Amino acid sequence: MKFADQVVWITGATSGIGEACARGFASEGARLVLSSRRPDELERVRRSCRNPERHLTLPLDLTRTAEFPALVASVLDRTGRIDVLVNNGGVSQRARAMDADEAVERLIMEVDYFGPVSLSKAVLPSMLARQSGHIVVVSSVMGYIGTPGRSSYAAAKHALHGYFDSLRAEVWREGIKVTLVCPGYVRTAISTHxxxxxxEQHGRTDGTHVSGIAPEVCARALIRGVARGAREVHVGGWEVAGIYLQRFVPWLLARIVRRMKFSVHNEPASR
Ligand SMILES: NC(=O)c1ccc[n+]([C@@H]2O[C@H](COP(=O)([O-])OP(=O)(O)OC[C@H]3O[C@@H](n4cnc5c(N)ncnc54)[C@H](OP(=O)(O)O)[C@@H]3O)[C@@H](O)[C@H]2O)c1
Structure with missing residues (x-):
């Protein structure tokens, strides 16, 4: 068991990748703290994990960052320490840049960028005191490339890389690891939400996600990456090649991306 008795705190644990991570880490012996906004769904996921009595649920809204220090204190009271924080909760976008309300763009940044940053900063003092800990951030292929209809989402995911690459360089001497996970399309409710x-919620599963990899496959890659202390984990189908095209032949990626069919809310699905 790779994570026997380690305390693993997962956000976005009620659905998709976070739910699969919860079951995966529990099977590896971890004690879980499960967070997101919906208490009933957190309970459902807790009960579905191995050794449910060892795990806690802790409702949390990623936009309410002022509450994080008190939430972290309550976790530390109950568990004594946090070994791994998996910043997974997030929301995607289905809108053209010119159409998106600024308030919605800000909300996406709050959930996808400031939420993980704030929660990590609230958890870090206890990790630094122990000279041990692991911050995991679920980014995306969109952390490297920007595609139509996803401007604010891609911006938030790119921002995570800048922030957490800097943080990694600051804290490695203190025994803290930082892993960024970049999935391609995963078969979850992300496009519905x-x-x-x-x-407004997009409310439908786009074809790209119907044909995406299973969340369990993504969770297994994440858990393996965390176990070996990987700097980054790339997981998914052909679309993951976008990361390497962006790095080595950005002009070619730009040509591919501008021809992409894409889905936005209230327009017929194009793929
Ligand atoms: N699916 C993909 O293709 C894909 C690809 C690359 C990256 N990702 C990333 O993977 C992560 C998980 O997404 P998923 O695919 O599993 O999507 P999902 O099924 O829609 O799950 C999203 C999770 O985030 C939580 N969440 C949303 N807004 C929140 C908020 N304001 N406060 C707290 N929790 C919130 C949701 O729980 P509640 O509603 O209970 O709060 C839910 O548990 C996200 O960061 C996403 O960007 C997904």
Whole structure:
């Protein structure tokens, strides 16, 4: 068991990748703290994990960062330490840049960027005191490339790389590891929950996600990456090649991306 008795705190644990990570880490012996906004769903996931009595649920909204220090204190009271924080909770976008309300763009940055940054900063003092800990951040292929209809989402995911690469360079001497995970398309409810131009939910599963990899495959890659202390984990189908095209032949990627069919809210699905 790779994570026997380690305390692993997962955000976005009620659905998709976070739910699969919860079951995966529990199978590896971890004691979980499961967080997101919906308490009933957190309970459902807790009960579905191995040794459910060892795990806690802790409702949390990623936009309410002022509450994080008190939430961290309550976790430390109950568990004594946090070994791994998996910043997974997030929301995607289905809107053209010109149509998106600024309030919605800000909300996406709050959930996808400031939420993980704030929670990590609230957890870090206890990790630094122990000279041990692991911060995991679920970014995306969109952390490297920007595609149509996802401007704010891609911006938030790019921002995570800048922030957490800097943080990694600051804290490695203190025994803290930072892993960024970049999935391609995963078969979850992400497109259903994605926000349209006025913040309305997209409400349908796009074809790219119907044919994406299973969340369990993504969770297994994440857990393996965390176990070996990887700097980054790239997981998914052909679309993961976008990361390497961006790095080595950016002009070619730009040509591919501008021809992409894409889905935005309230327009017929194009793929
Ligand atoms: N699916 C993909 O293709 C894909 C690809 C690359 C990266 N990702 C990333 O993977 C992560 C998980 O996404 P998923 O695919 O599993 O999507 P999902 O099924 O929609 O799950 C999103 C999770 O985030 C939580 N969440 C959303 N807004 C929140 C908020 N304001 N406060 C707290 N929790 C919130 C949701 O829980 P509640 O509703 O209970 O709060 C849910 O548990 C995200 O960071 C996403 O960007 C996904």
């Amino acid at each position: 994605a926000l349209g131009p006025r913040g």
